[in-house]
Amino acid sequence: MPNVMIRKAEGKMTLYVPKRDLEDEIASIEFESDDKWGGEITLADGSSYYLDPIPMPSLPKTVRVRRAKEGI
Amino acid sequence: MSEMSREEVEALISEVLEVYPEKAKKDRAKHLTPNDPELTQSKKCITSNKKSLPGVMTIRGCAYAGSKGVVWGPIKDMIHISHGPVGCGQYSRAGRRNYYIGTTGVNTFVTMNFTTDFQEKDIVFGGDKKLAKMIDEIETLFPLNKGVSIQSECPIGLIGDDIEAVAKAKTKEHGKTVVPVRCEGFRGVSQSLGHHIANDAVRDWVLGARDDDDSFETTDYDVAIIGDYNIGGDAWSSRILLEEMGLRVVAQWSGDGTISEIELTPKVKLNLVHCYRSMNYISRHMEEKYGIPWMEYNFFGPTKTVESLRAIAAQFDETIQAKCEEVIAKYKPEWDAVIAKYRPRLEGKRVMLYIGGLRPRHVIGSYEDLGMEVVGTGYEFGHNDDYDRTLPEMGNATLLYDDVTGYEFEEFVKRVKPDLIGSGIKEKYIFQKMGVPFRQMHSWDYSGPYHGFDGFAIFAKDMDMTLNNPCWDKLEAPWKKTEEKAEEAAVAANS
Secondary structure (H helix, E strand, C coil): CCEEEEEEECCEEEEEEHHHCEEEEEEEEEEECCCCEEEEEEECCCCEEEEEEECCCCCCEEEECEEEECCC | CCCCCHHHHHHHHHHHHCCCCHHHHHHHHCCEEECCCCCCCHHHCCCCCCCCCCCCCCCCCCHHHHHHHHHHCCCCCCEEEEECCHHHHHHHCCCCCECCCCCECCCECCCCCEECCCCHHHHHHCCHHHHHHHHHHHHHHCCCCCEEEEEECHHHHHHCCCHHHHHHHHHHHHCCEEEEECCCCCCCCCHHHHHHHHHHHHHHHCHHHHCCCCCCCCCCCEEEEEEECCECCHHHHHHHHHHHCCCEEEEEEECCCCHHHHHHHHHCCEEEECCHHHHHHHHHHHHHHHCCCEEECCCCCHHHHHHHHHHHHCCCCHHHHHHHHHHHHHHHHHHHHHHHHHHHHHCCCEEEECECCCHHHHCHHHHHHCCCEEEEECECCCCHHHHHHHHHHCCCCCEEECCCCHHHHHHHHHHHCCCEEEECHHHHHHHHHCCCCEEECCCHHHCCCCCHHHHHHHHHHHHHHHHCCHHHHHCCCHHHCCHHHHHHHHHHHHC
């Protein structure tokens, strides 16, 4: 259950995992509506995380996610 | 090493690793690689931020060095207590040349060493009382201090002293900020974790101090310089450029910085991050909590400085952008003259770097502006994200080395034969005795500043002074010189 920070930089959304020094572009987010945001988050490098859907936060935001599958 | 192909570099690495036992070889191989500028993610080619192998000569420091020496130490109006035995503080004091303005011992304290000087009885009975007494003495002897930070050395964590309780009690008693920093040296694999711990301590104990106080008058052009430690005056030569552009520099973190500047940083409009490695944590925190955007910039060498100035100006309105162009136009003749003078003397020389923090990638621009080529670079304590940023800066198949050992570095130098090495003081005399010109790039070899346009002139002069020093031809004893060389010398002497 890593703590990650989701931020927007130059129009792209990135996910930063401090413990792993990993900062990568988010390729897709499962739910993107205002009141339900999150679900499976896939990064550009193919790894994916799962975030329990929350209302759309203002970015950047630190959230707790689960590793969806071992892809890294 | 542009002349060396990827295969040759790989062969060189495996040849150098040959002497290690099997297990060590396997581990070290992950830290050495030829560069591939096409890769966007460094984890595909290099491993970093891992524990050094026992038995090899590493050049890393400890968490205490990262916190007291790098992040907290330069804050000039605070007193930084090295809490524990006397050595850690004494052997790290004043070594980093963080310049500052003030009267040392009266209202500024950077180069002084404050320590609780632990003895056996403090280990046995705990050192909290001694610490409390010391903070009281500091209040009596140095009443103009604006706060105290307690930098833990290893024993504090081992014996489990409650420095947080002391800090809270003394904050109440004296009405000044007292910050406990849990930066015991044994934490983490290098000084890098010390930076992180120090950032977290700033976040938890200092940063929010003026959250409910709007008395500070802000402007739309407020910025903070984050991660510039004013080595040899670096932050000053950066600051004047920003100020000439029309920006107001509210805070310098932490070279020549004060605690009130740090408390005011949440009021700025933009954080400018120079040393990403040591201060990205606090920048990310401020972005989340206060909504302050941050950007990295690079003030080494005119090309990169101009790029950075324009990128910074682009964050503001047209008046700043116009002034930015004026600044660039004003300094252009200066740096053109520097390049015209030194480039012919330095053109084509090859450099190997092995430093820490931001420099292994940031100074490349300075060398390239002088026509020099960086053929190998590496970080002492970099993480993956540092290497991500380094890969595109370096040429194809140039050597990258992470936490390089003394032995590996020497062997690489023997084979790659660079004209100049830039690394730390512990490497300096080894390489000078091998006959290779050397610059100590941690504190600019007692020179500096190197940032900005003013700094570039000093940088160019220093590199020329080192590389073209006549002493490098005199290293071979006269009787060992071959006849050819003697003839050459005779011809040269006659002409």
